[in-house]
Amino acid sequence: MVETLTPPQVKFLPYGRQHISQADIEAVIAVLKSDWLTQGPAVPAFEKELAERVGAKYAVACASGTAALHLAMLALGIGAGDEIVTSANTFLASANCARFVGAGVRFVDINVDTGLIDCQALERVLRSDTDRRIKVVIPVHFTGQPADLPAIYNMARQHGAWVVDDACHAIGATYDHEGKTCPIGSNRHSDLTVFSFHPVKHVAMGEGGAVTTPSSELAEKLARLRCHGIRKNSFINNEMATATAGEINPWYYEMQELGYNYRLTDIQAALGTSQLRRLSWSLRRRQEITACYRRLLQDEFADGTVRPLAVADNITHAYHLFVVLIEFERLGVSRARVMTSLRENGIGTQVHYIPVPLQPYYRRHCGTGAGDFPNTEKYYARALSLPMYPDLSDTDCERVIGELKKALQSNR
Numbered sequence: 001m002v003e004t005l006t007p008p009q010v011k012f013l014p015y016g017r018q019h020i021s022q023a024d025i026e027a028v029i030a031v032l033k034s035d036w037l038t039q040g041p042a043v044p045a046f047e048k049e050l051a052e053r054v055g056a057k058y059a060v061a062c063a064s065g066t067a068a069l070h071l072a073m074l075a076l077g078i079g080a081g082d083e084i085v086t087s088a089n090t091f092l093a094s095a096n097c098a099r100f101v102g103a104g105v106r107f108v109d110i111n112v113d114t115g116l117i118d119c120q121a122l123e124r125v126l127r128s129d130t131d132r133r134i135k136v137v138i139p140v141h142f143t144g145q146p147a148d149l150p151a152i153y154n155m156a157r158q159h160g161a162w163v164v165d166d167a168c169h170a171i172g173a174t175y176d177h178e179g180k181t182c183p184i185g186s187n188r189h190s191d192l193t194v195f196s197f198h199p200v201k202h203v204a205m206g207e208g209g210a211v212t213t214p215s216s217e218l219a220e221k222l223a224r225l226r227c228h229g230i231r232k233n234s235f236i237n238n239e240m241a242t243a244t245a246g247e248i249n250p251w252y253y254e255m256q257e258l259g260y261n262y263r264l265t266d267i268q269a270a271l272g273t274s275q276l277r278r279l280s281w282s283l284r285r286r287q288e289i290t291a292c293y294r295r296l297l298q299d300e301f302a303d304g305t306v307r308p309l310a311v312a313d314n315i316t317h318a319y320h321l322f323v324v325l326i327e328f329e330r331l332g333v334s335r336a337r338v339m340t341s342l343r344e345n346g347i348g349t350q351v352h353y354i355p356v357p358l359q360p361y362y363r364r365h366c367g368t369g370a371g372d373f374p375n376t377e378k379y380y381a382r383a384l385s386l387p388m389y390p391d392l393s394d395t396d397c398e399r400v401i402g403e404l405k406k407a408l409q410s411n412r
């Protein structure tokens with residue numbers, strides 16, 4: 001009998017993926033066997049652990065990072081006539097949250113070496129806002145590296161604006177300030193911090209998000225708005241709320257403001273809590289993988305044609321993404337062809353991000369166009385995100401860099 005030969009299988013390495021343990025599976029099964037699939041005890045348990053982990057006073061969990069950003073805008077009372085300012089290099093949701101509430105968006109250019117918002121450019125935008133329409137600054141801790149929050153907070157406060165930091169990439173990251181280590185999410189230099197628990201993020205729930213804040217008032221408002229704006233105290237319709245004897249009617253609730261169903265389920269929250277308990281391990285693995293990539297890049301591309309993003313020395317990076325800057329034009333290679341050939345060889349890559357002001361919607365809305373954000377465009381022309389997730393081995397990293405080298409040579 002002739003044996004059928006099958007080609008050797010190459011493991012596909014996506015640019016990001018979740019890590020699911022037996023403990024995660026058991027945590028989810030326990031909820032499935034319990035009385036509560038949603039609005040049960042797993043959600044406050046997750047909120048408590050999240051607040052403790054990031055050093056926040058309050059954490060309010062919700063359906064996604066996008067929902068968290070929308071809730072943040074609603075809780076701060078942002079609306080028509082107001083504006084927010086955010087980085088030109090981010091995911092759409094950092095800007096879209098303003099449009100959800102009818103506010104305008106202004107973008108700020110970035111530092112080309114880090115991909116983070118350029119604080120000098122931010123200062124110029126705030127100075128130009130003489131009629132003080134800008135009510136919120138939304139810095140993004142891109143790839144997991146903290147933006148310069150102390151400087152941004154100072155500028156925003158001088159302008160009378162709130163700071164909502166988009167930490168969807170950065171749970172577990174920290175920055176040093178005046179000899180103290182400040183965790184992202186502790187709101188040391190922000191009013192609200194927003195997290196995402198999408199599967200490519202450090203803590204995976206399928207979909208999920210959260211907002212942290214030092215303000216009990218904002219925390220209560222966020223929690224109400226996540227559930228239709230329903231409140232069970234401080235009623236306006238007192239005669240409807242109370243029985244003749246004066247006690248509150250047990251069924252009574254009141255909606256005084258417009259909210260949404262942005263609730264997180266207990267199934268997601270239980271998975272999140274279990275994942276959160278492995279966050280330190282996940283961060284350590286991401287740092288080890290980064291060190292391995294950096295060594296390999298130094299060896300294989302000593303001429304600097306492929307280099308990692310710059311990292312400040314007073315921070316702990318959460319490495320949600322590992323972005324390299326590649327001199328495609330100088331090398332005479334097309335990024336599309338490199339990505340396709342990497343994919344054919346089992347390596348997934350992605351581009352983070354297409355400049356948001358160049359999206360047709362924002363070109364229309366803001367009147368932005370090519371050339372307005374030169375550093376963002378320069379960065380965008382070079383960026384490529386390589387696989388980054390805790391399960392990657394050193395051998396996987398060697399394969400990624402080896403295939404990248406081949407793809408860059410063979411597609412010239």
Ligand SMILES: Cc1ncc(COP(=O)(O)O)c(C=O)c1O
Pocket residue numbers: 064065066067090091093094140166168169195196197198207208209
């Ligand atoms: C920077 C940033 N902000 C916001 C979001 C939105 O999060 P979600 O996908 O959970 O809605 C993402 C998600 O990728 C993101 O990367």
